[in-house]
Amino acid sequence: MTRAEHIQALLEDYARQRTLNELDEQRRYNEAVAKVPRIAELRAESASLALNAMRSILDGRTAEDRAAVAANMKARGLAINAEIRGLLRQNGLPADALEPRYRCPVCRDTGYVGDAPARFCDCFEARLRLRQYEDGSMAGVDEQNFSKFDPEFIPEADGQRDKMVKARNMCARYADSFPATEYRNLLLTGEGGLGKTFLLNCIFERVTSRGFSAIRITAFRMFEAMRQQHVGNDDKYEGFSTLIEVPLLLIDDLGTEPMMRNITVEYLFTLLNERNAAKRHTVIATNLTPKQLMERYGERVSSRLLDKTICGSIQLKGKDLRQR
């Protein structure tokens, strides 16, 4: 994909996000009104205030009259807002229950900031960089989703097919219930060619099509983001912090990234630790066994990867599907 195509795709993602925001706001409004019908009356009155002010201007009254009308309108508007907030609180709802909520409050999910000529918001630039990172290493993943899963392609011998069907179901449950998943994290292990990347991409596809923000990245690209952050030669570089902050991070092929002193283990620890502390979801696919994870990354990292209280584990076994 070219940069222009990435920008186009991202703008569409932002437009979807704004639609979701509106639906969410409407849902919260409906819930509040169901509990407190008076709120609907107040909202209607608030909407008619501006209309009445407009009428008074059209009526051709004097400037003093218009100023008085505007002052009354402002005072009444504030009183209405205060009454709504009070009603919400009295009924056990947060006072800001009806306020808009944004994934990025800076650009209000438009992707742009500033007056014309507007520039892309930092959140947009960071997503754009990550998309370009992913590109190339992730060719063809757009076609990978749960509906493409066909058990017929998997050998029945040694229970390989059963295992894969179970794994597929677990991943689909995870993606469907996100963010209220049974386990916050998932670890997919097994040798190459068993379908781990496919499942990872399926989760990504399902979760993002449900409107949540997610990043899928190969371990190699993740390492690049860490290295850039480490050398700090680009102040605007935010790739690594985006990896920390995204609600769902999917890392493919952990263990194939370069091992660089002061970077790989340290930054991976920071990444996992910060994400765990903030209760964000992480899905990791790796060819490494638990023992190899321990040897490569040490106790601090591997204990976080293998923590059974927050991490569901899927172990694939069998014949390489690519060799069939």
Ligand SMILES: [Zn+2]
């Ligand atoms: Zn933004």
